[in-house]
Amino acid sequence: MKVLFIGGTGNISTPSSRLAVNKGMDLFILNRGKAKVDIEGAHSIIGDINKPEELTELKKHEWDVVVNWIAFTPDDIERDIHLFKGKTKQYIFISSASCYQTPLSYPVITESTPLHNNLWDYSQGKIQCEDRLQKAYREEGFPITIVRPSLTYDTVIPIAIGGFNKYNTAKRILEGKEIIIHGDGTSLWTVTHSDDFAKGFVGLLGLQTAIGHAFHITSDEVLTWNMIYKILADALGKEAKVVHIASDFICKVEPSFTGTLLADKAESVLFNNSKIKSFVPGFKATIPFSEGIKRTVKWLKENPAHQYIDEDTEAKIENVLKAYKRL
Known part of the structure; x- marks a missing residue:
């Protein structure tokens, strides 16, 4: 073929x-x-x-x-x-x-x-x-x-803010800085x-x-965002210092986060994979996030050129944290 x-x-x-x-x-x-x-x-x-x-x-x-x-x-x-x-x-x-x-x-x-x-x-x-x-x-x-x-991830970090092809939130965890989890972290998601x-x-x-x-085509594993960030922190060998901030507030302070939050990850989502399983018999996702993210972290450590820190994203994270604390 x-x-x-x-x-x-x-x-x-x-x-x-x-x-x-x-x-x-x-x-x-x-x-x-x-x-x-x-x-x-x-x-x-x-x-x-x-x-x-x-x-x-x-x-x-x-x-x-x-x-x-x-x-x-x-x-x-x-x-x-x-x-x-x-x-x-x-x-x-x-x-x-x-x-x-x-x-x-x-x-x-x-x-x-x-x-x-x-x-x-x-x-x-x-x-x-x-x-x-x-x-x-x-x-x-x-x-x-x-x-x-x-x-979907392999060589990127699948989180809502400061991740994907950016290493910002991972570096913040490693340096003991505060990170943002949108909402109260209990909404459900699949990576x-x-x-x-x-x-x-x-x-x-x-x-x-x-x-x-x-x-x-997704995994059947369902995690809260709190668990996703905890598992990431565990893979990095650190404990995350989490600040929970409402998605509406984050996007009001920094509208550029709207796409990744209000337009995508702000509410619980559950995927029914019955159709792909019926067309491709035997399809089953077998890599839990706790295993997969360790592979990603290992790859990023071995390829430091991909530990990209976006200064604009870093400034926006700090701006949201400061605005929240001023309340």
Whole structure:
């Protein structure tokens, strides 16, 4: 099976790339060559998908599956439909679980939960992409499958403030500084290791019964945010000095946190994974956060260049803490 990944060397996609190769797929990875990640056994195409006129290599192939890991706007989708219509048997768009109804009217999310999030431009863009793809599927037979990851991690720290590709909160824990947990920390969330995500995702590649369908792929482990931060602190070998601050207050002081809080992580969410399990029999997430985050912390210690401290984020954390204490 000949598969094209547009992207394929990021936090979520790298384990999927490696698993696809291990499963015997003929994998081609198109990217700009900036990520220093080697996927042994995959073919590399160096280029920019936004400059398709320069991608002569793409014109030589027809694909069983095309996956775009880095499409964010309807223009990206229009470009891909033009490039791959009649050239692939399946086109997989990586959307986001942040597209689901916000705020939720019912806390258990299935793939039929409405898509509605007016609080975050990122989510709105993904919803618009899905809308365009559904139209292409209905009217033109463009063979789509949509995948909606939630908070998925491997080489990043999956927390709400000062994490993901930033090392700010981890460093604050290590230095004994105060960190922020939104709300009272008792709302529920799910974090998923990229290796677990890959098991479900790779099972969808080339699966013709998945055409026209959408899936989310997450762990079944449910944790409070208090537990997520405690487990992170334990992995760092320190005790976190926590300050609980209401999400509304955080976003009033620093509106730039709205996307990661009010638009995504401020309320409890439970994912029903029945659909991916029915289409990919045997899929099961097996890496608990307590194990997965230790891997992440170990990787970051071994790769200190990725311990990125964003000074703007640091200033915003301090500003929120000061504003809260002034009350």
